Amino acid sequence: MDLLLWYENGLVGTxxxxxxxxxxxxxxxxxxxxxxxxxxxxMLCMRVLGxxxxxxVTAFDKLFTVGWIGFAINLISGIILFAGxxxxxxxxxxxxxKIGAILVGGILLKVVMNAVRANKSESTQKLLAAACMxxxxxxxxxxxxxAYITA
Amino acid sequence: MNLESLALWLGQGFLxxxxxxxxxxxxxxETFHFIGLSFMFGALLVIDGRVLGIGKFISxxxxxxxxxxAIVAFAVNLISGFAFLTSDPGTYLYNIGFQWKIGLIxxxxxxxxxxxxxxxxQLTQLADGQEAPFTAKIIALGSIVLWVLxxxxxxxxxxxxx
Numbered sequence: 001m002d003l004l005l006w007y008e009n010g011l012v013g014t015x016x017x018x019x020x021x022x023x024x025x026x027x028x029x030x031x032x033x034x035x036x037x038x039x040x041x042x043m044l045c046m047r048v049l050g051x052x053x054x055x056x057v058t059a060f061d062k063l064f065t066v067g068w069i070g071f072a073i074n075l076i077s078g079i080i081l082f083a084g085x086x087x088x089x090x091x092x093x094x095x096x097x098k099i100g101a102i103l104v105g106g107i108l109l110k111v112v113m114n115a116v117r118a119n120k121s122e123s124t125q126k127l128l129a130a131a132c133m134x135x136x137x138x139x140x141x142x143x144x145x146x147a148y149i150t151a
Numbered sequence: 152m153n154l155e156s157l158a159l160w161l162g163q164g165f166l167x168x169x170x171x172x173x174x175x176x177x178x179x180x181e182t183f184h185f186i187g188l189s190f191m192f193g194a195l196l197v198i199d200g201r202v203l204g205i206g207k208f209i210s211x212x213x214x215x216x217x218x219x220x221a222i223v224a225f226a227v228n229l230i231s232g233f234a235f236l237t238s239d240p241g242t243y244l245y246n247i248g249f250q251w252k253i254g255l256i257x258x259x260x261x262x263x264x265x266x267x268x269x270x271x272x273q274l275t276q277l278a279d280g281q282e283a284p285f286t287a288k289i290i291a292l293g294s295i296v297l298w299v300l301x302x303x304x305x306x307x308x309x310x311x312x313x
Contacts, residue, residue, distance in 0.1 A: 017187075024310040028303040034185070035302055039193025045216065054213035059279070062206045066196060140185050148178045 006084040013083035023084070026137025030077040034140065041109055041136050048112055048129035057116045071106075094149050098142040105135030153176035154244050155196040161240035170238035177238065184231040188305075191224035192298060202274065202283045209275040248311030252304040266290045 007013060016022050040063050047055055083090055089095045112128045161167070170176050184274040201209040236243050243249045270287040277283060283291075304311075 028306040031306045033191035038189035043193040051218040052213045059208040
């Protein structure tokens with residue numbers, strides 16, 4: 001808790017609360033990063049689930065770089081936004097679930113790619129892709145609900 | 152019809168009442184809007200990324216299958232976006248962020264039509280790994296830039312209400 005308050009009351013927290021355009025700009029970057037990382041993750045999952053079969057999954061590799069850029073944008077903007085009310089966000093179940101879902105979703109993305117490369121059975125690949133997609137969607141839903149469910 | 156009477160007209164009716172009366176309608180529509188934008192932007196990244204040469208070995212013909220994905224996702228966002236608009240049209244219509252956002256969506260729409268009627272047929276003949284023509288790349292870059300701006304402006308709407 002001390003750490004949360006220290007961060008919240010520090011330079012980043014003060015900036016995000018007090019500058020007029022700081023918050024909207026960081027918030028907008030968070031939306032753009034989200035669209036990028038989620039977009040790539042969702043499209044890859046759709047492909048593994050059987051959509052656009054003519055695209056080899058490995059051809060998606062280069063797009064992952066784009067996804068990582070989106071992820072980096074959101075990690076940085078997310079850390080800054082977190083400073084706005086760290087001591088509140090940290091205890092919100094929507095926030096906790098969001099972070100958990102993103103972590104699991106990120107790991108699953110790697111697992112999905114590995115399963116494809118290792119030629120695991122199609123049902124295994126699809127199951128993993130569906131779970132991965134679900135995690136990322138939960139990440140967005142809980143992220144959005146953080147603004148409404150503050151418990 | 153001027154803005155004022157448009158606002159009056161939009162601000163009545165079933166959808167407006169639901170958006171205002173049910174506390175969960177707005178958050179639910181927002182969630183759809185964010186999921187929709189992620190699917191749409193993802194689909195565009197596959198298509199435009201291929202055209203721009205980022206994912207050169209993605210089959211161009213197959214990448215085009217993501218066009219309907221983008222269209223369906225856009226429809227989800229058009230409907231959820233329209234729901235926001237009816238909830239408080241007098242505020243949205245006069246909001247400069249909203250006005251620019253709609254303007255850019257219209258431009259992005261023309262850009263998409265240019266892609267479809269000008270480049271689509273030729274692009275489907277591309278072999279895997281083959282570079283797309285320059286015009287197609289310009290359109291693809293335009294599409295990414297325009298939609299990024301649309302996302303930014305959309306997120307800015309609560310802060311551009313002067």
